[in-house]
Amino acid sequence: MSAQLAQSAVVHTLRPMVGPTSWSRESEPFDLFQGLGARMTFDRDAEIYGEGEAADFVYRVASGCVRTYKVLADGRRQIGDFLLPGDVFGLEAGADHLLSAEAICRSEIVVCRRNALFNLAQRSPEVGHALWSLTARELERAQSHLMLLGRKSACERVATFLQTLSDRFPEDPEICLHMSRQDMADYLGLTIETVSRTFTQLQAEGVIALHGCRKVEVLSRQALRRKTY
Amino acid sequence: MSAQLAQSAVVHTLRPMVGPTSWSRESEPFDLFQGLGARMTFDRDAEIYGEGEAADFVYRVASGCVRTYKVLADGRRQIGDFLLPGDVFGLEAGADHLLSAEAICRSEIVVCRRNALFNLAQRSPEVGHALWSLTARELERAQSHLMLLGRKSACERVATFLQTLSDRFPEDPEICLHMSRQDMADYLGLTIETVSRTFTQLQAEGVIALHGCRKVEVLSRQALRRKTY
């Protein structure tokens, strides 16, 4: 993938942003990729990068959906995050990727050389802050997820997951699940059966309605929120 | 705490570091606090900061041990990390702390104004990179912990925990546990009883020997490693 990428990743004009420097106060967000990066398409289940590979590129989802994950030797998988359009991923401070990344469905990804961003950061503190801010955002998500995995029940996990998706698209009447039950299970630290049963249960309680297995309608936002903890 | 800190946190000379700028390649670590910060002492179980409080200070453990954590409304607690001497914590990109922090035992903490670091970062890309690097390190730890909480058995969790502590002090013949069984349980997503039983079991299997409940001798590093997954 890296080799293939190297040739297709044409880096366009670098536009150093000017504006108020932002180390002092939170200012957000600011389009790191503006005018940068090459667009690539990944098929369903195609690997974008693997754990331990050189982290020479940074990615942003243009369309589709991506999962990042780790696997143990015996195949147990923990999904770290689901990335949706607009999300940046694969940005590492160190040399290598800490997780693998795969497209969940056919996805368009904008790819940018990390060094291009680093060079910008060298000169513009605002870019430096933006890079840091992305990592900090990721950390925040990971830390909330620790609470979910360490201390929440199966039902609370699923409800929290749906709540998070719903919060992301507040105006959408339905939550669209791009990922399989297995993906959700590996994200929530459960089995597919438990995820499935929990959906059925939430539906029986009138909290949600399933329209096919990939569309979830939230019947009562309040009831769903109560289920999150 | 913040008010109390404000008066005692005398910021000494700021020494902007000069040297090779490091956005391009991994270079590590570099003493952010050199010449900065005030020393404070926190008693056992004293709060250093609370979740949601303004993140105006950054902390480094000089001696002792610190836990960071989140709590749910009903009291369930998830410990995010244990910080040991040399560790930096409380550094946030956003305005507020995402977790609370408490001293586990009487601890000396070096406290530094975040703005002092931000001002440095404004001028020195190296400082900017160092701040980012700290956050990225934290993210890395969080992501490994996700795998532990989501996919590992009780025994694997405890073994992984011991392994990590042991790796941190490779030459020490004994692992010193500064934290209670409850702290470990809340870190590992288990109950105190399960943690206790697992210690007993690992001891029965000849992997470790307990010398009192706070000292662990690793009898077979290989056996311990095998238990980690």
Added chain:
DNA sequence: CGTATCGTTGAAATATATCAATCGCAGTGG
């Protein structure tokens, strides 16, 4: 030396996993 706190152990309960069967839908080919 008594008391409180923390840790350990045991027995029982339970949430979730595991194993296994069926269902349902999408794609395929007759």
Added chain:
DNA sequence: CCACTGCGATTGATATATTTCAACGATACG
């Protein structure tokens, strides 16, 4: 157009790891 196939999702029955509840033991502290 409709059976056929395959894969993911659901449901059921059972197993099990971990929790919960409870008692006891050890250790530190005043």
